[in-house]
Amino acid sequence: MQNQPTFWSAKRHGFAVEFSPYFPQRIALATSQHYGIAGCGTLFVIDDTPAGGVLLKSFDWSDGLFDVTWAETNENLLVTGGGDGSIQVWDIAQPMGPLKVMKEHGKEVYGVDWSQTRDEQLVVSASWDGTIKLWDITQPSSLATFTGHQHVVYCAIWSPHIPRCFASASGDKTLRIWDTRKPYEARMVIPACNAEVLTCDWCKYNENILLTGSVDAAIRGWDLRTPREPIFQLSGHSHAIRRIKCSPHVGSMLASCSYDFTVRTWDFNRQSQPLEVIEQHSEFACGLDFNLHKPGQIADCGWDEKMFVYTPKSLLPSG
Template sequence: MWVPVLQIVNMEDDAPVIYGLEFQARALTAQVAESEVIRFLVGTQSLKNENQVHLLEFDDDNNILNKTVFLHKDGEIWHISSSPANKSILTTCYNKIIDSKISTCAALWRIPSDADPSDQDQEIQDDSSAYARPLEVLCRLDNSDIGNFISVLWEPQGDGSKVLSVSDGHLTQWDIEASGSEAKVSSSAALESKGHPKFSAGRWNPHHNNTQAATANDTTIRGWDLRTMKQCYTIENAHGQLVRDLDFNPNKQYYLASCGDDCKVKFWDVRNTELPVLTLTDHSHWVWSVRYNQFHDQLVLSSSSDSRVILTNAASISSEPFGHLDEEDDDSEKEDEAETKPKEPIKDGLIANYEEHEDSVYAAEWSTVDPWLFASLSYDGRLVINRVPKAEKYKILL
């Protein structure tokens, strides 16, 4: 039996940490509600075996990963997300055979309360999956009227009582009971367009009091007002081919990033959607994910079927075009120097090209604790932890 192996290498020169899962995988998220330790959740895709959720905790001081494996008996995991309010709660979208047809369902799960990867006293090479405990199902979302689920999105910075689901042709808001044992539909909107289009991606906007979201179908991006479930803007032909992913700038309320099968990453000002404000063409195949850094929004991650993760500086359209500015610095000498030598804008461009993967990289996610660290996941089950190059970090901070 193949046993997961962790490869740890020296990180003095920003070398990666590589972790191998037993099965194929494409679902990755940071454990959002955890504010003290670096944690990620990974969901597997196996046709023959019970699927798993791996809770991985990175010990930055000792440069090691602690892991806890949980069984996900309901099928292949296509999407995973974690509650912003409770680190033990997560959602998955998974395949299930119903009436001889494959249906993509969704459920809320709880990690067993006494499971903590930092408490694990075992060698990383042990086949700990043989002793894995199942996740506790809290409730399942009913998709009988809305089609297959694409993703389930938690309300940004919310209390864990609201989620937004993106399914084949519907955008649906759900209210979650305090116990998490039931989810009720509060509102829903259908995608009405020619040719029976299907959603391919969605993202909840963290601005405007969480009242807006964006979705993608085919080559079109649509903005939605969640109070009325009506469209508030449309970007036609946003990409030359299918749009795969979206992300909002966490610090600039009108800026949105997108990526797609045309190998491009584009940035939009949704107040004027005729042309993108910036286009990146560094990838050579489909781009599956794009993510803004939550602390320094000039840093943007993208991952692709070209087996690469690319870190880009999009400073010209960020909230920090001149890098980090220390507003509390009252040193008169520095102020005088700043007056005579104004700080120049940071230039846009590729920062680093990460090539540790050998298969399509379906997801890349920033740590919610360490702004300079991120994880990426390829279909062969390889998870890689990398860092922003130190030179770029100091360029931003100094």
């Protein structure tokens, strides 16, 4: 499958993409100069049109940007995680820099996620300093710090089903489940594999199912009711899996992107091999998301400065 890039982030290497929960055509892209090692970062907001990607807004930051999440309470707000240990709150209706910057982490913020429960404006941030922080963006400082991981925390993802619950993936080889009311102890610690765990996501149709992606190039499924062993394992990538996302439209389908430059689609109920291998990046594929509004459509980005928006054949709605 060969696609033309929807957007080219010249001299900025893509780390994360996320579709707007409000507008089906709108996408946020978090990027960094020099592969995130040095230099600044840029947040791009792009509208996908029949003629290609149209840049709506761009915001520069003084350090690399590694992740982005849209607000669930305001169509114009986004939060990014930066290499300087801060999170930034942006308003695309405003012409200048961030509305707010909150810096408490001691190292890079590699993951940010906005709670989908909508009862509060809660965000979690995952950092290379080994901690996770809970934020209410209306408050001047974090609400809680979650400790316990023994290595870099790569991502923290809210449960779409269970209020005040999120999962985290870490270089300490574990998947952990947290309750925001008990920040000093994880509800569950799952030894996920014998390699660093770089990413995790919740199944959107079963509150007990979580998936992890690891440096060993395997995707594993976990049932929180019986977490001693994975309930399935998906193989096919040849290098570390950078990000996985579960479909919001089909309970057993997901997509993954990897340092092997590919994006792959899967159905864990049907087979352990990928449904489709999408080879369109010439560098690490790092960012990935499903469009909530258009079944089967995904966006991805990579270190080759390219962002694609497309619907893989394997994800086309049946009928």
